[in-house]
Amino acid sequence: LLRWNEVRYRKKGLPPGTMGWPVFGETTEFLKQGPNFMKNQRARYGSFFKSHILGCPTVVSMDPELNRYILMNEAKGLVPGYPQSMLDILGKCNIAAVHGSTHKYMRGSLLALINPTMIRDQILPKIDDFMRSHLSGWANQVINIQEKTKEMALLSSLKQIAGIESSSISEAFKTEFFKLVLGTLSLPIDLPGTNYRRGFQGRKNIICMLEQLIEERRASQEVHQDMLGCLLSDENRYKLSDEEIIDHIITILYSGYETVSTTSMMAVKYLHDHPKALEELRKEHLAIREKKRPEDPIDWNDLKSMRFTRAVIFETSRLATIVNGVLRKTTQDMELNGYLIPKGWRIYVYTREINYDSFLYPDPLTFNPWRWLDKSLESHNYCLIFGGGTRQCPGKELGIAEISTFLHYFVTRYRWEEVGGDKLTKFPRVEAPNGLHLRVSHLAN
Numbered sequence: 001l002l003r004w005n006e007v008r009y010r011k012k013g014l015p016p017g018t019m020g021w022p023v024f025g026e027t028t029e030f031l032k033q034g035p036n037f038m039k040n041q042r043a044r045y046g047s048f049f050k051s052h053i054l055g056c057p058t059v060v061s062m063d064p065e066l067n068r069y070i071l072m073n074e075a076k077g078l079v080p081g082y083p084q085s086m087l088d089i090l091g092k093c094n095i096a097a098v099h100g101s102t103h104k105y106m107r108g109s110l111l112a113l114i115n116p117t118m119i120r121d122q123i124l125p126k127i128d129d130f131m132r133s134h135l136s137g138w139a140n141q142v143i144n145i146q147e148k149t150k151e152m153a154l155l156s157s158l159k160q161i162a163g164i165e166s167s168s169i170s171e172a173f174k175t176e177f178f179k180l181v182l183g184t185l186s187l188p189i190d191l192p193g194t195n196y197r198r199g200f201q202g203r204k205n206i207i208c209m210l211e212q213l214i215e216e217r218r219a220s221q222e223v224h225q226d227m228l229g230c231l232l233s234d235e236n237r238y239k240l241s242d243e244e245i246i247d248h249i250i251t252i253l254y255s256g257y258e259t260v261s262t263t264s265m266m267a268v269k270y271l272h273d274h275p276k277a278l279e280e281l282r283k284e285h286l287a288i289r290e291k292k293r294p295e296d297p298i299d300w301n302d303l304k305s306m307r308f309t310r311a312v313i314f315e316t317s318r319l320a321t322i323v324n325g326v327l328r329k330t331t332q333d334m335e336l337n338g339y340l341i342p343k344g345w346r347i348y349v350y351t352r353e354i355n356y357d358s359f360l361y362p363d364p365l366t367f368n369p370w371r372w373l374d375k376s377l378e379s380h381n382y383c384l385i386f387g388g389g390t391r392q393c394p395g396k397e398l399g400i401a402e403i404s405t406f407l408h409y410f411v412t413r414y415r416w417e418e419v420g421g422d423k424l425t426k427f428p429r430v431e432a433p434n435g436l437h438l439r440v441s442h443l444a445n
Ligand code: HEM
Pocket: 080, 095, 096, 107, 110, 114, 251, 252, 255, 256, 257, 259, 260, 263, 317, 322, 323, 326, 327, 384, 385, 386, 387, 388, 390, 391, 392, 393, 394, 395, 396, 398, 399, 400
């Protein structure tokens, strides 16, 4: 019986590897040993091996060339393969759940909201305004930077999407959104008290709030310069149903939440530990401030001039590996790398290891933002920090703009010390289980 998985998935032509225990497969080993599980399996079976993790038969690909191929070839039947709980809670119109021409349309509609012109003219002023107030009053306090950056990512998006400021509605939204996030990473068991049930409830309540907002907007006929305003506008060439609009908004909130907040928190951590990098970064931001009056916002040209900041963001994403990889699934039996992969199997495009490749990144375990000043590194074929192919992150520049503005106000206003003793885990996600506490003071003191 214990060999059930091995027997069940015995088929000619499959890649090498082990399938683990019935039902659980190798999920426990994967979650407990994390990157070491992957490295051990690779040492035994090579860069393309089978396993059974998170409830599905899965092929793990750690080969950079093949990873790229998989991401570039969605049309051959390699579509997103995120867990059911995530699809249920993010909605059936969310971008990861749609393929082919529907995906193209939804993506086009999203890019129309967050392209560089929109960032320059509409979004950046909102981000600036938000960061100024979010980062005020932190001096002479102990703050939990993890909590602050999480709040920041959510509230900044809410402001961009619907002009929602910190208020009772954003508080109510926050509570429901946090439930939704937990639910997307749970086992899809719909019983009272489970994270899945709570996540679903969170989704329902968020839908109610968004429906109400849409109704109010339609009734008032006022023109709003925000993402919802664009989505509802008659002039928008991408016509979406209300259900699609709502799932779009949930997707934007969700995709930019953990990525932006964790990168911001880890940038603060690395800068704390590397005073030379902090000095260089602060120099860049103080030079921008010097040319402005205190009330002047960060504009597009300032953002473009933040070369070292961009390098810090890339180096943080690389070294902390905020995204370990992306998931695909096969829509038909197919041949890949000389093996036969059955229909419905997951493909885990595991991009973590390439972040520590000493050929691409000499001295890979050192935090060295300077390496990214060579711009060709960002566009290297194997650099998959923001994914690749038809699903490459459409929010890349928006995320960078948010983190850059956050860093701008943080390093020009404050200095900080870690209180110490906080734990950081790196896998399966980067987080500080009990928070990351900083003692903050005014920069001038
Ligand atoms: C530092 C910040 C960010 C990182 C590291 C990041 C990373 C990624 C990665 C690796 C993917 C590929 C997923 C896949 O192939 O399955 C992705 C996709 C995506 N990202 Fe981001 N992201 C960031 C910020 C954002 C922001 C701010 C948004 C807000 C709009 C966003 C929206 C999306 C969307 C909608 C997709 C799916 C695209 C599609 O399926 O066509 N991301 N992101």
